Amino acid sequence: MIKTIEWKNNAIKIIDQTKLPLKLKYLYIKDLRTLWHAIRRMQIRGAPALGVAAALGVYLGIRDLRTKNFSDFCKELDSVTRYISTARPTARNLFWALERICSIAVTNRYKPIKTIKKLIFREAQKIIDEDKIVCRKIGVFGEKLIKNGSSILTICNTGALATVDYGTALGAIYRAKERGKKIKIYVCETRPLLQGSRLTAWELKKNGIDTILITDNMAATLMQEGKIDLVIAGADRIAANGDSANKIGTYNLAVLATYHKIPFYIAAPTSTFDFNLRSGRDIPIEQRNPKEVTHLFFKQSIAPAGTKVYNPAFDVTPHKLITAIITEKGIITPPYERNIRFRLRGKGL
């Protein structure tokens, strides 16, 4: 598997995902501002990968600080995390990673700043290592839901390119393939930024998986023709009641799957859950540049000049349309509010 994000040569090494599938180009990011723009421009994207980018980003932002005073250090750390958190608002994992890094600093506040810096770097590395394990566990659980001979519909990219190296929804698909199951994957191209055609088709093909690309508006007719056995999507933020924000178009697929009586699964690590939000209504939805819709790759115009655009990057699928949520801690089924609390937070009923 390719490595989407890692620490190498004193820098964050990422695949520039805006260049795929035409070029596999790596970037070495050495400063915070470049990282912020890489997240904003989606050179790195995918909720779990954004968690890793945020964690490593904090280290980039604090590693050269000269202060030896914890209070000053803390102010700087706060300013760095605030800055990173403005890059993109929806993916929970980004905020989860920032909180985790900050709590390392607080827990070790009596240690020398140099040590705290090391511990922060170590925590970021831990997030990377954990992501690999978490994705494989999601794969193991998710695979159980895939029967031999299945045709699966997916959207956006939830594979190696959205995580450190394996994937969430695509993790289940990779695992099914590893277990010798014969599967066929229909990939929604995922306008406007085409993560389906550019990224998912690219990595599935690389991994020898039978892949068929469709435009987003073809999913309904595939289901009508009986060509889809199940839908698996990822998530960017999941509320305490199971409502799930994911790439725009996911809610569309959930409605279609419900109408055609096809199982609809969400696959995501527990770091995607936001237990502070009671329902999906509270999830902040990023509105992006209209040029993503009116131009291809911000260059070629495909709409009349001055066309008004509505461009939400995500939508929210209500929990009642979700058959199950696949996490590294197991498969969660309805009733979600109760089962999320019980399974993920270890809280009694």
Added chain:
Amino acid sequence: MIKTIEWKNNAIKIIDQTKLPLKLKYLYIKDLRTLWHAIRRMQIRGAPALGVAAALGVYLGIRDLRTKNFSDFCKELDSVTRYISTARPTARNLFWALERICSIAVTNRYKPIKTIKKLIFREAQKIIDEDKIVCRKIGVFGEKLIKNGSSILTICNTGALATVDYGTALGAIYRAKERGKKIKIYVCETRPLLQGSRLTAWELKKNGIDTILITDNMAATLMQEGKIDLVIAGADRIAANGDSANKIGTYNLAVLATYHKIPFYIAAPTSTFDFNLRSGRDIPIEQRNPKEVTHLFFKQSIAPAGTKVYNPAFDVTPHKLITAIITEKGIITPPYERNIRFRLRGKGL
């Protein structure tokens, strides 16, 4: 209004719709082969406009025939109409126009070939003139379904560019605007060929209508947010039971509208109805070039080389999801089989 297709300078004059919205370029088509390719390449498209193109195309194909013998003329006419009918399979109007032109020849078989040629040309002109009246009537009936202040979702292009000069579904919208109603139109970009962003956004803007462009996968979230009051789409072929084939993505919108309890209308002339087909299952669906999905405008690659694609140009919306069908003979509501027979064919119950 712009003229999408007309007879001028001894040629078929059309707008080259593959060049919009960047260029408003006219083509003068003087031979049958060029016409065939113009239809196939969708330089001219839209079911009613294809009817006109087919009718004028027959005239192009037979005007220079030297024979004075009806039997020889008829063989050539048959070969011309067969050739045109292979350009695209789904739009009923194309076949309807060919049949209409052929029956003119048969009815006048005892007249001189020169006269028959003139009558064929006159019939093609009649189809043009009728299309203008039919669209305005569809507009008058359709407008009644649009309340002041409505937000309307539409797909593909069903306006002036899909007809001679006014439109079917967009005809209803133009009429609502003419009657002073305040309306807002959300336009699905309509992948893969982007008729929504390239053509509909262009002509709505030109006519001063408040237009917002979305990618196809955003329709669901708009409905969830309560932003859509009704959906109007066109049709390429309607079966005797009301099942309607239209641009890929239409069935998706019909399922979404049903789920969100939003009215879903089809607007089409009676020439779109195929009374020989009992249901939508019998409608031939055109599969098009995979490059439409993997490349933008057949040039810029947006998917890995060699990606497999499923690319049906149309889907079929079952009649049970259609709130009403707007025709030039009035608004048809369920039960469709009975009401189509009664209203459009004048057959008793």
